[in-house]
Amino acid sequence: MKEKLLKIFNRLLDRFGKQHWWPAQTRDEVVIGAVLTQNTAWINVERAIENLKKEGLITLKAIYHCDIKALREFIKPAGFFNQKSIYLKNIATFFVKNGGFDLLDDLGTDELRKRLLAVKGVGKETADSILLYAFKRPVFVVDAYTKRLVARHKLQDKLDYDSIQMLFMKNLPLDVSLFNEYHALIVKLGKEFCKNKPMCKGCPLEDLL
């Protein structure tokens, strides 16, 4: 399995090249984007982030202090704005009350993940995205595309989040750069080839089925 996962990774990297994730300029922006992109096309998240930047609300501290009603309007393009405005307030409050990255950086990955998951609006994928892309911790992010990949290629039967995450983390070196690129490439693959039913025609993994 180790060889298989590496083969898939190399195949994707060879075809698509480095993805340079996370597409954000600051750590705060990674956290904000992680919440905004929940079940939402990234193009719409970009519009919301653009609005926040224009309003000077692209930092967690600023979001913590801003009017939630105004925040709700700015993030509308990203959808689910009623919930996400609350979620952003929650995660912003979490960072402010915990001393921001300066103090959180000293926590162990397990403890940090546990605390992130305690924030209402932060589920496993969002927490792991923040851990990997904002905290640079070796955590594998599992998303809808990853589940499709595992299912389609029959890498294993169980398709729940924890099982799939373990599949990758127990069969690959715990390397931040590797996990960063692997997840980004899987998303790239999904966007390019697995949108509809007519599975992968020209897909770089076509011969591995």
Place this chain on the structure above:
DNA sequence: CACCAGGAATGTA
């Protein structure tokens, strides 16, 4: 027009 996108919370059995 239907369907989906880089999910999570809540309710039900």
Place this chain on the structure above:
DNA sequence: TACATTCATGGT
């Protein structure tokens, strides 16, 4: 524990 429902804009 395991599903079903709800949330919402914008592209295809």
